[in-house]
Amino acid sequence: MxxxxxxxxxxxxxxxxxxxxxxxxxxxxxxxxxxxxxxxPTPIAAPTSSSTEDVTLYLANDADASITPATESFALPQEPSARARALIEHLLSTYSLPASAHPLQGGAAVDDVFLLTDPQPAIGARPGQLAVINLRGSFLDNHPSGIQVETLTVQSIIGTLHAAFPQVTAIRFLVDGQPHDTLAGHADLLHTYPATDTTAKPIPPSGN
Amino acid sequence: MNRVAPAQQPLPRTVIFLDPAHGGPDPGAHLPNNLLEKDLTLAFATRLRALLASSGFTMVSTRDADPTVSFTTDQRAEIANHGHSNACLVLHATSSGNGVHVITSSLTPPNELDGPHTTVPWNAAQSASIPQSLSLANEIGLSLQRAKIPVILSRSSLRPLDNLTCPAVAIEISPFTSPDGDRTPVTDATYQQNIAKAIAAALTSWRSRQIPVGAAK
Structure with a gap:
């Protein structure tokens, strides 16, 4: 027992x-x-003593080819060129998040942004600044290839820059300091783009 | 009294310009199954050409094979413009997005106040044809919708689209994801054939709208 x-x-x-x-x-x-x-892959935000501010990002969605403005709050430098560069870097890093509707690879994308007085404003256009965005070749190498996906990236950058810098009237792109024909084989990077509100919601074909 | 049936008038010659994008050293996008965009656009152009030829269209194409040295986008536009094409289709493929993207140039039509004889810059050659291009894109969009293929109509700054003087659209084939989540890759032959049939039907319908009333009588 x-x-x-x-x-x-x-x-x-x-x-x-x-x-x-x-x-x-x-x-x-x-x-x-x-x-x-x-x-x-989003880097942890560096500690900053500057206050955050509301900024509008024009976010692209591959599924419906839309671009929608969204407000986010984060710290930006005050110097205009550095501010524009930080803004575009932040926008493009948003696309590397796992839940992104317009997935792009992470990593540094922009070398510099130059804000110049536009020497040749288009006929009838208001005088303003020309923003020259110098992209990194590595960003182009890793960008998905396709007309729609490339156009959405370009339009997203244009809309975001236009919202933060209303004085910018035209935008040009360089790659590693040189003019470059396309983003990843399709969207034209030799074109001077007008800085406009690029909010987009494609309408379906109409049967009239 | 015997009535003689009126002789059927032949349809006016309608020239379609087909540009299978990329080719030669320019592979375009890298698609699933190690396929290159240049090969898929060529295969799709072959399908579309066969369907359009059977519908009585005359075709001008930038390539029927993969050349060692391909035409530049400016040379492609020159071929289309010198051929006096009635409609121009630039064919692309991608692995992002859903369904078919029908893209029209983002140029704006010229100001009517500028007069009809204003010199048109090469980079804005398409601007005068934008209304017809939008109409063509809508017709193709409707036909794809009828074939139950998702379609997105959008605008873009793209070469050689901006340099063409004919009504022009770029057609970008992307994978098809059904509402159930089933994904059909761009390499699927049946999917490509359905798209080609829808485009051929759209062009046939578009041609009938373009023919002047007098020409049909």
């Missing part, structure tokens, strides 16, 4: 083993979920 205290000890140990097994399984599942989730 097994003494009572030994039976209690035995069942207590069994219960402990079962609890530990359940805890281990739960831990394994959590670790698996963490590893299976796409990595968020």
């Amino acid at each position: 097994i003494p009572r205290y030994q039976r209690i000890l035995f069942w207590s140990l069994v219960a402990g083993i079962l609890l530990m097994a359940a805890f281990l399984l739960h831990g394994c599942e959590q670790a698996h979920k963490r590893l299976a989730t796409p990595n968020d």
Whole structure:
């Protein structure tokens, strides 16, 4: 006959083993979920003493080819060129988030933004500044190729810059300091784009 | 008294310019299954050409094979413009988006106050044809919708589209994702054939609208 205290000890140990097994399984599942989730490459925001401000980003969506303004709050430098560069970098880094509707690879995309007095404003256009955006070749190398996807990137940049810098009337692109024909084989980068509100919601074909 | 049936007038010659984009050293986009955009646009152009020829269209194409040295976008536009094409289709393919993207040039039509003899810059050659191009894009969009293929009509600054003087659209084939989540790749032959049929039907309908009333009688 097994003494009572030994039976209690035995069942207590069994219960402990079962609890530990359940805890281990739960831990394994959590670790698996963490590893299976796409990595968020967004760098942690550097500590800053400057105050944040509301900025409008024109966000593209590949599924319906729309561009929608969205307000975000973050710190930006005050010097205009550095401000424009930081703004476009922030916009493009948004597209590298796992839930992006217009997925692009992360990493530095813009070398410089120059804000110049437009020497040749279009006939009938109001005088203003010309923004020259110098993109990095590595950004182009990793950009998806296609008319719509490239056009959405260009229009997203134009709309965001236009909202933050209303004095900019025209936008040009360079790549590694040189004129370049296309973004990734399609969208024209030799064209001087008018700086406008690029909000877009394509309408379906109409049958009249 | 015997009535003689009126002789059926032949349809006026309608020239369609087909430009399978990229080619030669320019591969275009890298698509699934190691396929290049230049090869897919060429295969799709071949399908479309066969359907359009059977509908009585005359075709001008920038390439029927993969050349060692391909035409530049300016040379492609010159071929279309010198051929006095009635409609121009620039064919592309991508692995992003859903369905078919029908793209018209983002140029604006010239100001009527400028007069009819204003010199048109090469980079804005398409501007005078924008209303007809939008009409053509709408016709193709409707036909694709009838074929239950998702379609997005949009505008873009794109070569050689901006340099063409004919009514012109770029057609970009992207994968088809059904509402159930089933994904049909751009490489699917049936999917391509359905798109080609829809475009051929749209051009036939568009041609019937373009023919002057007198020409049909």
